[in-house]
Amino acid sequence: MSAQHEAGVTTTHRVVILGAGYAGLSAAIQLASRAKRSENVQVTLVNAQEHFTERLRLHMTATGQELAELSIPELLEGTGARFVRGWVTAVDADAKTVRIDDEHVLPYDTLVYGLGGMADTAAVPGVEDHAYALNSAQDAEALADRLARLARLGRGTVVVAGSGLTGIESAAEIGERHPELDVVLLGRREPGAAMNPKARAYLRSALERLGVRVRSGVEVAKVLPGAVELAGGESVPADVVLWTSGTRMSPLAAAAGLTVDEHGRVVTDATLRSVSHPEVYAVGDAAAIRQGYGVMHGTCQGGMPTGVHAAMSIVRALKGKQPKPFRFGYYHTPVSLGRHDAVVQFTHPDDSPRRVHLTGRVAARYKETVTASPWPTWGRMKKMPASGAFWPRGGRFTRAGAAR
Incomplete structure (x- = not known):
């Protein structure tokens, strides 16, 4: 625990979160909302853009449909977290620093690594x-x-x-x-x-x-x-x-000396901590998170719960408690087929298909509800009491958040 009294001086525990995707924003809002009454925890979210990218709707943007502009600072408003805009160019896991735009250095006590993947445009010539x-x-x-x-x-x-x-x-x-x-x-x-x-x-x-x-x-x-x-x-x-x-990961984790898998994802323990650097948590598709059925694949469905769990684990660690294991099961695979059609495949926790599925306009409405679900979710996180719980129930995620 970094925030402590030593010789009458109170130090601040600095938590830096890299990447404001679904997982990173969930971690920032959850952690900052819980810690905003404490002067001993500072939460900083770093992202290259000020606007949140709705990856679940990019296929709509690609066909000329206008979406609402979502400001990351506005999404963080009221939580106490601060936002730093810039490209992460290096992580020094030994010095516990992050370099931004090759100009600024941010020190951290705890790091949440959420720099997710992108389309692998280097795998095939042209x-x-x-x-x-x-x-x-x-x-x-x-x-x-x-x-x-x-x-x-x-x-x-x-x-x-x-x-x-x-x-x-x-x-x-x-x-x-x-x-x-x-x-x-x-x-x-x-x-x-x-x-x-x-x-x-x-x-x-x-x-x-x-x-x-x-x-x-x-x-x-x-x-x-x-x-x-x-x-x-x-x-x-x-x-x-x-x-x-295909997707490829940022090389920053490997360059920092964090243990990564063959895809460049940070290998974590059961609590989402890096197996090589326990002061680093990895979330979303930046993490190789093993469950009983295998390693999770990166989706919003799994990404948001990892961010929430990392935040909860940090809170527990700062209180001198042991973080709990992360357990997650898939629930559905919603796929839009234009604006008025979709298919939703409900799944077993290991992501294998159930018999039940939805199609047509009902499925389209379901898909739209899922796509829009981060906003009310983050709003509830902001309003909850510091001692309240959102998704986690004894370390297990419930279906209320599209997870089990």
Whole structure:
């Protein structure tokens, strides 16, 4: 515990949180709201942009739909946390400092590492030069502008590379907003491969209805200025390529000497502490968090609870208590198929599909509720008493937060 009296002097425990995604913001709001009555804890949230990126809605931004601008300082208002805008350029885990924009240094006593992943545009030749990605609102806006110019011509082919959830939602959104364009979804696996057969069939029929051509079992070998080259040599014409296949992590954790896995994620213990540096917590998709069913995959569904749990663990540690293990189970996989259609696959805690699923407008409303859920969630965090509990119940997360 850093905040203590020594020779009559009270020191402040400095908690620095890197990354204001769903996990980082949850950690900052939860921790600062609990600690705001204490003069001995200072919470600082660092992020490259002042506006919060709604990653769950980037496929909407990419088709020219306007979203509300969400200010991170406003989201933190009333919590006591301070916001620092800047790029994290280095972490010194031995000196316990963070370098911002290669100019400023922030010391910390406890670090919450939440610098998540981005589309892996370096894995395949030509992607960085000739493809779009959805790593930020700026990326999505650039794609929206290109699609609008192509749509004005009344024709063109858009190739979405990657048949995961981001690829599915993006292809569907583009197909609905720009019916004059030919949309091709390419991927190694069938879209919705992890869903039950009925949910998967509904998803496939919805893509067909939207005019999206699906090609499964293919692998992109190269992206060219006007085409995508598949493994085996076939060329698929493309006026626009959206890359959604694979993610890569920031190299900062590994460079700092933190133990990372083969994907660059910080390896944590059961309480979300780094196994090599216990004063560092890792959250969201920046962390390799092992549960009984395996390592969690990065989603908002799991990211927010990790941020909350890290905050709770820090509070317990500052009180001289032992942090509790993090336990999490998945609950659902909601996938939008344009603005008025969706499929929601309910899952077992290990993310395997249940028989139950939703489709159509009911599923679309469900998906929209899930997408909008961070705002009321963070609002409740701000208002709770310092001794109150939000998600955690004895270290286990309940379904009230889309988690179990």
